[in-house]
Amino acid sequence: MNDSHRAVYPLRGKRVWVAGHRGMVGGALVRRLASEGCEVQTAGRDGVDLRRQAEVDGWMADNRPQAVFIAAATVGGIYANDSRPAEFLYDNLVIAANIIEASRRTGVEKLLFLGSSCIYPRLAPQPMPEEALLTGPLEPTNEWYAVAKIAGLKLCQAYRKQYGADFISAQPTNLYGPGDTFDLEGSHVVPALLMKAHAAKVSGEHTLTVWGTGTPRREFLYVDDLADALVFLMGNYSGPIPLNIGTGDEVTIRELAQTVAEVVGFSGTLRFDTDKPDGTPRKLVDCRRLHALGWHHRTPLKEGLARAYAWYLDQAAATAGAGAG
Numbered sequence: 121m122n123d124s125h126r127a128v129y130p131l132r133g134k135r136v137w138v139a140g141h142r143g144m145v146g147g148a149l150v151r152r153l154a155s156e157g158c159e160v161q162t163a164g165r166d167g168v169d170l171r172r173q174a175e176v177d178g179w180m181a182d183n184r185p186q187a188v189f190i191a192a193a194t195v196g197g198i199y200a201n202d203s204r205p206a207e208f209l210y211d212n213l214v215i216a217a218n219i220i221e222a223s224r225r226t227g228v229e230k231l232l233f234l235g236s237s238c239i240y241p242r243l244a245p246q247p248m249p250e251e252a253l254l255t256g257p258l259e260p261t262n263e264w265y266a267v268a269k270i271a272g273l274k275l276c277q278a279y280r281k282q283y284g285a286d287f288i289s290a291q292p293t294n295l296y297g298p299g300d301t302f303d304l305e306g307s308h309v310v311p312a313l314l315m316k317a318h319a320a321k322v323s324g325e326h327t328l329t330v331w332g333t334g335t336p337r338r339e340f341l342y343v344d345d346l347a348d349a350l351v352f353l354m355g356n357y358s359g360p361i362p363l364n365i366g367t368g369d370e371v372t373i374r375e376l377a378q379t380v381a382e383v384v385g386f387s388g389t390l391r392f393d394t395d396k397p398d399g400t401p402r403k404l405v406d407c408r409r410l411h412a413l414g415w416h417h418r419t420p421l422k423e424g425l426a427r428a429y430a431w432y433l434d435q436a437a438a439t440a441g442a443g444a445g
């Protein structure tokens with residue numbers, strides 16, 4: 121990478137808006153920014169519907185953020201993406217367009233838009249380099265979300281080119297951790313397997329059902345590591361290339377299910393439901409650019425899974441307590 125793409129933008133003392141603070145990534149960003157000495161701004165969903173340009177404009181005019189992280193999105197796993205295509209495409213397109221345009225108009229100094237590794241073609245070379253973008257057809261089960269995310273990062277490039285705006289974007293690999301969506305139909309694989317393994321352990325079942333063949337390969341990044349990478353990029357990267365954020369390690373879904381079973385303490389057997397889709401066969405991002413800038417992930421998969429499981433148990437206990445009271 122060209123060295124001129126390196127810039128220093130310290131967040132200390134700045135008004136920093138985390139759009140989407142209630143989500144898993146936004147929540148992790150708020151936790152991470154607490155030690156940056158900045159003023160963290162958040163907008164409640166009841167106050168601002170990010171799908172409405174006028175509401176976004178009004179909020180930004182009132183709050184004047186200097187830096188913006190766009191972590192707001194309509195998200196979900198393979199089933200949710202495939203069954204709610206209109207919401208995944210519309211919501212994510214307009215959220216990106218509204219915030220990016222309002223940021224230009226209000227003179228935001230720096231903006232980071234969060235993409236997703238599903239922006240890459242289904243059969244992209246693995247690991248997927250940033251150059252693989254728009255070189256082939258997308259994975260059909262999540263193309264709606266992917267098209268919206270591609271539009272968002274293209275907006276950042278276009279605003280940089282036309283207006284000289286310092287808007288950057290980055291696409292993380294598959295994420296997991298505290299704040300994840302834990303529901304069986306809409307979840308990504310990690311929360312779904314944690315829930316299923318826990319339920320099987322508690323009820324004494326002997327099998328854990330895993331969707332697909334177990335052979336797809338995925339890379340998983342702990343969400344607090346992602347937040348650390350995003351803060352790092354906000355401070356140290358300025359350029360048109362949307363950067364990959366990952367770990368460089370991958371596991372098969374079978375290996376993931378085995379590790380989940382160990383973490384949860386489920387000792388039965390795995391059953392593979394091949395009526396369910398596998399999705400893309402392999403998804404690993406090439407993070408050489410990010411590594412060259414000096415950032416590396418910290419949390420090993422098993423440790424991250426244990427923390428995500430602990431968070432899930434806490435939530436479940438809190439919900440049960442609330443229900444009982």
Ligand code: GDP
Nearest residue numbers: 197198307308309312330331332336397398399
């Ligand atoms: P993807 O990475 O966009 O394909 O999204 P997911 O996290 O939903 O799925 C990743 C892989 O895990 C796919 O091959 C799924 O078939 C597989 N998988 C196995 N069991 C489950 C499950 O219970 N829920 C989900 N969502 N995926 C599962």
